[in-house]
Amino acid sequence: MATLSINNVRKQYGSVEVLKGIDLDLTDGEFLVLLGPSGCGKSTLLNMIAGLETISAGEIRIDQRVVNEVHPKDRDIAMVFQSYALYPNMTVARNIGFSLEMRGQAKAEREGAIRRVARLLQIEHLLDRKPAQLSGGQRQRVAMGRALVRDPKVFLFDEPLSNLDAKLRVDMRTEIKKLHQRLGTTVVYVTHDQIEAMTLASRIAIMKEGVVQQFAPPQEVYERPANMYVASFIGSPTMNFVRGTLSAEGDRLGVSVGRERSGFLPLFQAPEQAGHWLGQEVILGIRPEAITCYDPAIAAGNPALVKVACGVNVLEPTGADTITYVELNGHEVVARIKPSDRVAEGATADFMIDMARANLFDPKTEQRI
Structure with missing residues (x-):
């Protein structure tokens, strides 16, 4: 050695x-x-x-x-x-x-x-x-x-x-x-x-x-x-990148996404320097496996899980998972769901995002915040 x-x-x-x-x-x-x-x-x-x-x-x-x-x-x-x-x-x-x-x-x-x-x-x-x-x-x-x-x-x-x-x-x-x-x-x-x-x-x-x-x-x-x-x-499908604005609701920091920045996704653990970005544009990074079908029993015990309603565009069954393209406040993102969680293309369904696994990036330098 x-x-x-x-x-x-x-x-x-x-x-x-x-x-x-x-x-x-x-x-x-x-x-x-x-x-x-x-x-x-x-x-x-x-x-x-x-x-x-x-x-x-x-x-x-x-x-x-x-x-x-x-x-x-x-x-x-x-x-x-x-x-x-x-x-x-x-x-x-x-x-x-x-x-x-x-x-x-x-x-x-x-x-x-x-x-x-x-x-x-x-x-x-x-x-x-x-x-x-x-x-x-x-x-x-x-x-x-x-x-x-x-x-x-x-x-x-x-x-x-x-x-x-x-x-x-x-x-x-x-x-x-x-x-x-x-x-x-x-x-x-x-x-x-x-x-x-x-x-x-x-x-x-x-x-x-x-x-x-x-x-x-x-x-x-x-x-x-x-x-x-x-x-x-790293990762396949690749990480989702969603542009938004870092904002606050009460004492919680989060990312507002959508055409009018109306969809607020609270950060479970905001980076120390996140406060300096308040009101500024950031890029939210979420892995596909952090977006799954909503399960009230699981969500009730985990404050990091945020419920969102998404339109389902395309399903790609792979056997172990179903890669699902959904619309999140005007942004198409990829979710990875279990085959048993049946959703229909063209329907709107409830999903949950694990914000404990969220990443924030600087839109200019593309470096992690």
């Missing part, structure tokens, strides 16, 4: 700045996911940690050792690529052990390490096969085995599951999670898939245009996003 520190790291290609001052610190055994759309700089950052890209400015430390000028083979890292990068003419066993062979490790030790890793990944029966005889999931396990056999300080994964079909991707995601729990090795994992990020990471760094927008545990990113970009990138 190892710590990893990334301090004010920048990358430029000519006049184009790809990474604009990245700061991340990982403790021993952490699982960091770099998440963002194509072109945000996440793979460039991973390659810089690996030593495959030079650093324009800043510093990368592995176990307190500055590695800016250290050759990739001397960084004690192992990388798993999207393309697997297996040698087609070698057996699985030789693919896994080739790096040990190149280092001159004794054959008996090498074979012991290969068997240990193959047992861990449950591919002992594949050791005599060649890559062409393997499925995509099996090839990915071999690629992981080749990294594991070296027992590195840091594992680097570059979108390792993107070439797999949906079911296999879920299965392999679970295997990677189990593997990390068993080994406890520090991991940096690049993906554009938010589900992978949420399920695997101990902390997520969400990137946009070479800047880290938020660096936090998955649940914090989901429930308390730093800005509207993070809020919209």
Whole structure:
């Protein structure tokens, strides 16, 4: 295991700045996911940690050792690529052990390490096969085995599951999670898939245009996003954003929404600085699962639940939930309701909003208030 520190790291290609001052610190055994759309700089950052890209400015430390000028083979890292990068003419066993062979490790030790890793990944029966005889999931396990056999300080994964079909991707995601729990090795994992990020990471760094927008545990990113970009990138369906005015009724602060700002939604726990926004426009952020069909028994025991009447526009059954598009005081928002809570398209029904899960954003900067 190892710590990893990334301090004010920048990358430029000519006049184009790809990474604009990245700061991340990982403790021993952490699982960091770099998440963002194509072109945000996440793979460039991973390659810089690996030593495959030079650093324009800043510093990368592995176990307190500055590695800016250290050759990739001397960084004690192992990388798993999207393309697997297996040698087609070698057996699985030789693919896994080739790096040990190149280092001159004794054959008996090498074979012991290969068997240990193959047992861990449950591919002992594949050791005599060649890559062409393997499925995509099996090839990915071999690629992981080749990294594991070296027992590195840091594992680097570059979108390792993107070439797999949906079911296999879920299965392999679970295997990677189990593997990390068993080994406890520090991991940096690049993906554009938010589900992978949420399920695997101990902390997520969400990137946009070479800047880290938020660096936090998955649940914090989901429930308390730093800005509207993070809020919209994480979650499917995405967070609802409703423009309104921060107002007061008696001693309660809330958001008035609607064409005439008539619908008052009281905030259950207003942020400390909310009082400075009184009378000003804000953006209310609500996750779809915080908007559900009204249940008087549940609402009676929870003061954070606010009853609202909404027109039902569209229903999208997904099996476990029904995604429901409703009209809230002139704004279309998405609710997530149970299939047993039957509502009819075109009807008006009572819903409840959990205002304890509300977020407020500055409409100009899009930062969380």
